[in-house]
Amino acid sequence: MELFEQMAKENYEQVIFCQEKTAGLKAIIAIHDTTLGPALGGTRMWNYENEEQALIDVLRLAKGMTYKNAAAGLNLGGGKAVIIGDSRHDKNEAMLRAFGRYIQGLNGRYITAEDVGTSEMDMDTIHLETEYVTGRSPATGAGGNPSPVTAYGVYVGMKATAKEAFGSDSLAGKTIVVQGVGNVAYHLCEFLYKEGAKLVVTDIHKPLVDRVVDAFEAKAVEPDAIYDVECDIFAPCALGATINDETIDRIQAPVIAGAANNQLKNPYHGDLLHNKGILYAPDYVINAGGVINVADELQGYNQKRAMKSVENVFEQMTKVYEIARRDEIPSYQAANRLAEERIASVKAARKPYVRNTKNVLG
Ligand SMILES: NC(=O)C1=CN([C@@H]2O[C@H](COP(=O)(O)OP(=O)(O)OC[C@H]3O[C@@H](n4cnc5c(N)ncnc54)[C@H](O)[C@@H]3O)[C@@H](O)[C@H]2O)C=CC1
Numbered sequence: 001m002e003l004f005e006q007m008a009k010e011n012y013e014q015v016i017f018c019q020e021k022t023a024g025l026k027a028i029i030a031i032h033d034t035t036l037g038p039a040l041g042g043t044r045m046w047n048y049e050n051e052e053q054a055l056i057d058v059l060r061l062a063k064g065m066t067y068k069n070a071a072a073g074l075n076l077g078g079g080k081a082v083i084i085g086d087s088r089h090d091k092n093e094a095m096l097r098a099f100g101r102y103i104q105g106l107n108g109r110y111i112t113a114e115d116v117g118t119s120e121m122d123m124d125t126i127h128l129e130t131e132y133v134t135g136r137s138p139a140t141g142a143g144g145n146p147s148p149v150t151a152y153g154v155y156v157g158m159k160a161t162a163k164e165a166f167g168s169d170s171l172a173g174k175t176i177v178v179q180g181v182g183n184v185a186y187h188l189c190e191f192l193y194k195e196g197a198k199l200v201v202t203d204i205h206k207p208l209v210d211r212v213v214d215a216f217e218a219k220a221v222e223p224d225a226i227y228d229v230e231c232d233i234f235a236p237c238a239l240g241a242t243i244n245d246e247t248i249d250r251i252q253a254p255v256i257a258g259a260a261n262n263q264l265k266n267p268y269h270g271d272l273l274h275n276k277g278i279l280y281a282p283d284y285v286i287n288a289g290g291v292i293n294v295a296d297e298l299q300g301y302n303q304k305r306a307m308k309s310v311e312n313v314f315e316q317m318t319k320v321y322e323i324a325r326r327d328e329i330p331s332y333q334a335a336n337r338l339a340e341e342r343i344a345s346v347k348a349a350r351k352p353y354v355r356n357t358k359n360v361l362g
């Protein structure tokens with residue numbers, strides 16, 4: 001990959017490679033766009049096949065955060081980090097502390113939080129070296145692991161999507177297929193079960209499947225069989241790019257709405273879904289609950305206020321579908337329009353010279 005060419009093409013501001021060999025740290029921080037404020041996005045720890053895969057992932061995730069934060073109405077830019085390694089075996093205190101020092105060195109341009117492979121405890125460890133970390137434990141005055149809040153946002157966003165597709169926001173009696181039942185999806189399944197939805201689930205870690213089968217009367221299928229299950233809603237809640245050339249014709253659902261970041265392998269998969277009459281809930285709009293929750297920490301965490309803001313995901317999803325209908329475009333393009341218009345208008349508003357620029361987030 002020609003990195004600078006890629007950065008210029010998609011307007012990335014900065015990419016930072018972090019290495020500390022005694023702790024085994026190999027990490028990449030990508031800052032996509034800070035027009036709206038400091039870049040906020042989680043840290044993913046994953047055993048990538050190679051370094052290029054890690055770079056591709058962090059770039060895609062960072063850009064997604066720019067759009068997510070903009071569409072959610074947050075005064076935050078987009079960034080993300082990845083640590084290369086197996087989160088179950090390779091993680092250690094020194095690695096996370098070294099990573100925290102690199103974040104501190106960015107002086108607030110990037111603020112981190114949890115993502116796949118990192119936990120509330122990891123955020124507390126990173127916090128030993130930097131103030132620019134959210135999603136820490138409530139004992140430190142923060143909001144804790146954002147996953148349950150992300151799940152709540154996905155749940156209300158799914159209801160808005162059901163209203164658009166089926167004419168009612170009720171999920172009672174609907175068959176919902178959930179791909180990946182980790183931190184977010186466990187809580188999502190709980191909300192769906194309580195509303196009376198029927199669940200079909202899968203995961204590559206069997207104990208996680210058993211947990212959901214036992215708690216929420218879910219039916220389990222093998223990971224590859226999930227695409228062929230006839231259902232009302234397909235909910236991708238694992239990693240990205242599961243809507244691709246190989247899977248798109250197998251998906252048996254009129255609606256796709258789930259928590260995973262970067263669900264579409266390429267933008268044209270959003271066009272294909274639109275042409276097939278499948279309503280796609282743009283991932284970064286429906287899964288903004290977690291970032292809304294951790295962003296609240298930047299003004300002194302208040303759980304009630306954060307949950308109230310997360311309910312706004314319903315309105316934002318509805319707005320996306322209104323734009324899609326009005327402009328006769330696929331929903332993924334409507335979401336991009338919503339985010340890009342906000343960034344452009346704030347950029348224009350901040351053009352006039354002022355001597356002491358007011359920057360509330362520092
Ligand atoms: N944790 C959060 O608050 C947020 C998470 N997200 C996104 O939601 C997704 C899930 O996040 P978490 O629940 O935190 O992660 P997690 O790691 O707890 O859950 C992901 C699950 O997917 C499973 N999985 C991976 N590949 C799979 C495959 N091919 N088939 C079936 N299962 C597979 C994993 O075994 C794991 O249990 C990720 O894409 C993440 O970036 C987005 C916004 C916020």
Ligand SMILES: CC(C)CC(=O)C(=O)O
Pocket residue numbers: 040041042043068080113114115135146150261287288290291294
């Ligand atoms: C704190 C996280 C929930 C933010 C993030 O990285 C995401 O929404 O993907």
